[in-house]
Amino acid sequence: MALKGPTEEEMRTILMPLMLSGARMLDKHCPKCGSPLFEKDGRVFCPICGHRKKQRGAEMKGVEERLMEKLNELANSLPDDIDELEKHLRAMEKIIELLERYRKLEGGE
Incomplete structure (x- = not known):
């Protein structure tokens, strides 16, 4: 590089x-x-x-905030239908995985 x-x-x-x-x-x-x-x-x-690291951190925080909003939205609208509930839970699981990855990236480059 x-x-x-x-x-x-x-x-x-x-x-x-x-x-x-x-x-x-x-x-x-x-x-x-x-x-x-x-x-x-x-x-x-x-x-x-230092400046670029701060910028990346701010960008990552923005992504993290959007993921948390989506996670909350899904958690607050769990459907009664079992098939739809499974889809919701899988989506929530993926969001949680993404959040964990972002937090690891944020902690160390």
Whole structure:
């Protein structure tokens, strides 16, 4: 996988304000994304990976919320018909599996 440095938007919205805040851009690059590493208050970090991780987390939270809504919707509308009930329960089981996968992904990359 090729390293992907910062986009123009990330340079404008993340890197430039960081430099203006007194952070120092180093001559080293992030091994994960290829963006320049920064140092501020004795801490060396990649602002781009941190930003992207937060974005992915927010996206995953949105997916998780939609799955939970669907799970609640199904739980609150269980049919009396046995065949339909089995379909509902299978769908709920799949949603629970997906939620568990998302939570594992969120916990560690």
